[in-house]
Amino acid sequence: MGTGPDMQRSFLADNLRNLLRNLRDEGLSAIPGRLAEIAGRKFARGFEEVAYRTPLGDTIGRGYRGHGIVVMFHEIHTDVDAELRTGCDPAQLERIILALRASKRDIVTIPEGLRRLADPASSPFAVLTFDDAYRDNLTNALPLLERLEAPLTLFVPTGMITRETYAWWLGLREWILKNDSIDVVPMGRRFSCADLASKLSTMRQLTSWIGYDQARADSLMPVFDAQAISIPALVDRYAMDEAELRRFASHPLVTIGAHTETHRILSGLSAPELAAEFRGNKSYLEAMFDRPVSFLAYPYGTPDSCGAREARLASEAGFEASFTTRHGHLFSEHLRHPHLLPRIDVGYAPQSAASLATRLSGLHRAMATHFGNPVATEV
Numbered sequence: 440m441g442t443g444p445d446m447q448r449s450f451l452a453d454n455l456r457n458l459l460r461n462l463r464d465e466g467l468s469a470i471p472g473r474l475a476e477i478a479g480r481k482f483a484r485g486f487e488e489v490a491y492r493t494p495l496g497d498t499i500g501r502g503y504r505g506h507g508i509v510v511m512f513h514e515i516h517t518d519v520d521a522e523l524r525t526g527c528d529p530a531q532l533e534r535i536i537l538a539l540r541a542s543k544r545d546i547v548t549i550p551e552g553l554r555r556l557a558d559p560a561s562s563p564f565a566v567l568t569f570d571d572a573y574r575d576n577l578t579n580a581l582p583l584l585e586r587l588e589a590p591l592t593l594f595v596p597t598g599m600i601t602r603e604t605y606a607w608w609l610g611l612r613e614w615i616l617k618n619d620s621i622d623v624v625p626m627g628r629r630f631s632c633a634d635l636a637s638k639l640s641t642m643r644q645l646t647s648w649i650g651y652d653q654a655r656a657d658s659l660m661p662v663f664d665a666q667a668i669s670i671p672a673l674v675d676r677y678a679m680d681e682a683e684l685r686r687f688a689s690h691p692l693v694t695i696g697a698h699t700e701t702h703r704i705l706s707g708l709s710a711p712e713l714a715a716e717f718r719g720n721k722s723y724l725e726a727m728f729d730r731p732v733s734f735l736a737y738p739y740g741t742p743d744s745c746g747a748r749e750a751r752l753a754s755e756a757g758f759e760a761s762f763t764t765r766h767g768h769l770f771s772e773h774l775r776h777p778h779l780l781p782r783i784d785v786g787y788a789p790q791s792a793a794s795l796a797t798r799l800s801g802l803h804r805a806m807a808t809h810f811g812n813p814v815a816t817e818v
């Protein structure tokens with residue numbers, strides 16, 4: 440695929456067109472669910488735009504603006520459409536760093552951020568984190584971060600480096616990219632995906648069907664085999680190898696963090712399996728770099744996939760602080776909950792100015808929790 444259609448094209452138009460296209464395969468029963476999904480997304484985007492363009496955002500967001508923010512990225516693509524917009528491009532990464540600095544936040548390391556949380560007189564801060572050890576973090580992100588003198592933490596699953604992680608999301612993307620229609624037998628559905636809009640919609644629907652259910656992700660293994668899609672080959676294509684990781688980690692701006700051995704959904708694992716995921720990954724990285732690995736990010740990081748049990752075992756495994764993907768900013772109260780720290784996903788494309796502003800202002804948590812507690816711990 441080339442550079443793709445106009446990024447500003449309305450999601451609603453895309454989705455309605457795709458809904459009609461898929462009706463042939465899905466039948467009339469697909470209509471209510473898809474319309475609800477479209478309406479929900481459209482409402483949230485509309486609210487963000489109104490909040491961004493009026494004093495409403497600042498007024499509501501103020502109570503949700505914390506002393507610190509931890510932002511999360513994954514892949515940094517050269518061409519986001521060619522990878523079904525599962526990451527962002529370097530221009531967006533730069534825009535976000537500049538926006539953080541424009542909002543009077545220093546970009547700092549995790550230890551410096553934790554120190555500032557304990558000191559209300561310190562300057563507000565932001566921490567940059569990247570998950571999964573994608574090769575493009577080395578080629579596309581690091582030169583930019585070096586130019587902007589912005590420190591970062593890379594959370595590394597052992598299996599991405601050893602090529603043993605079952606990275607179903609890479610298989611799914613490859614399957615959709617290479618075909619005009621796909622038959623998802625375990626789901627009992629067929630998707631038309633001949634153009635970019637329908638490929639994006641198919642990717643979104645399949646990712647949401649898998650949700651946080653490892654069995655559903657595993658049910659795609661025979662499908663990938665039948666399509667001659669090799670997950671280890673995809674991990675090899677997209678993730679750093681050991682030599683590249685060593686090169687990345689040797690940069691003075693880089694801190695290496697843990698991200699489990701296999702990158703499975705943690706809530707489905709037994710306590711001993713979970714302890715082995717944390718300890719094995721920690722000792723693998725510590726042996727490679729001959730220095731302590733003190734910080735952890737839980738794969739997925741949602742309330743469905745990690746909670747109090749994971750926090751306790753992360754603490755017992757010897758981590759100092761652990762990051763979820765709960766919405767929200769960092770407050771001094773988080774020092775009492777260092778293993779369920781919130782983290783904001785900003786590395787997705789396309790991203791409107793309103794959508795970014797909502798996340799950086801704190802309003803995003805207000806919306807996600809229906810104006811609940813600004814301090815994210817369990818939710």
Ligand SMILES: [Zn+2]
Pocket residue numbers: 570571698702738739
């Ligand atoms: Zn991850």
